[in-house]
Amino acid sequence: MIIAKNIQKTYNNSKVLKGINLQINKAEIVAIVGPSGAGKTTLLQILSTLEKPDRIEGSELTIGQQSPLALKDKKISKFRNNHIGFVFQFHQLLPEFTAIENVCIPAYIGNQNKTSTQKKALELLSFLGVAEKANHKPNQLSGGEQQRVAVARALINQPDIVFADEPSGNLDSESAQNLHDFFFKLRDQYKQTFVIVTHNERLANMADRKLHMKDGILVD
Ligand code: ADP
Numbered sequence: 001m002i003i004a005k006n007i008q009k010t011y012n013n014s015k016v017l018k019g020i021n022l023q024i025n026k027a028e029i030v031a032i033v034g035p036s037g038a039g040k041t042t043l044l045q046i047l048s049t050l051e052k053p054d055r056i057e058g059s060e061l062t063i064g065q066q067s068p069l070a071l072k073d074k075k076i077s078k079f080r081n082n083h084i085g086f087v088f089q090f091h092q093l094l095p096e097f098t099a100i101e102n103v104c105i106p107a108y109i110g111n112q113n114k115t116s117t118q119k120k121a122l123e124l125l126s127f128l129g130v131a132e133k134a135n136h137k138p139n140q141l142s143g144g145e146q147q148r149v150a151v152a153r154a155l156i157n158q159p160d161i162v163f164a165d166e167p168s169g170n171l172d173s174e175s176a177q178n179l180h181d182f183f184f185k186l187r188d189q190y191k192q193t194f195v196i197v198t199h200n201e202r203l204a205n206m207a208d209r210k211l212h213m214k215d216g217i218l219v220d
Contacts, residue, residue: 005060018216027191031204034213048163085154085162091146093138100134124152144175
């Protein structure tokens with residue numbers, strides 16, 4: 001699903017990523033763990049095309065069948081909208097829109113049909129146990145519900161892969177466990193692939209694979 005070779009990133013003359021090689025397979029849940037400042041978020045942003053790595057010979061990123069590093073900015077945005085889902089620590093739902101409207105937005109951006117999008121959004125909200133909150137605004141939802149709506153939004157365009165950065169970092173332990181359980185259900189039922197940066201040990205230990213980062217490299 002993803003192949004990354006010799007990914008490096010320099011900020012202000014400081015090498016934050018020092019040559020990352022990894023492969024993520026379909027229907028795999030991979031956790032990235034490590035101390036603060038190790039480069040986890042930077043790696044996630046590069047793998048998800050939000051950031052560009054240093055231009056280095058032998059550097060490579062393949063997602064699905066495509067090589068996003070070769071795309072121009074406009075095409076990268078389109079690629080991202082069609083192929084990649086995001087879940088952040090803070091849900092980042094738009095406050096003036098209802099839950100279902102938030103879920104539909106990435107599909108509307110991709111010019112998808114309105115009726116079928118709304119049907120799919122409701123199915124996803126239902127799968128995630130928040131269908132009855134479809135017409136509520138984000139501030140009328142609990143933190144756990146907001147994150148589940150954010151997961152539905154990440155899934156609406158059937159992405160190849162979902163990237164999550166501390167998705168349960170802002171949740172109480174019960175809501176966190178509940179959210180994590182949905183990641184595994186989505187993997188089992190829809191073969192959804194996830195790459196998750198997390199400090200949550202339970203989630204990291206449940207993952208199919210745990211990648212440890214330290215000082216800009218992956219360590220065993
Ligand atoms: P982690 O997610 O493991 O805590 P990050 O990837 O956020 O680590 O950060 C790794 C290092 O890169 C840190 O020293 C951080 O200060 C630096 N860094 C991250 N993003 C930027 C940026 N946009 N500009 C400059 N330095 C950055």
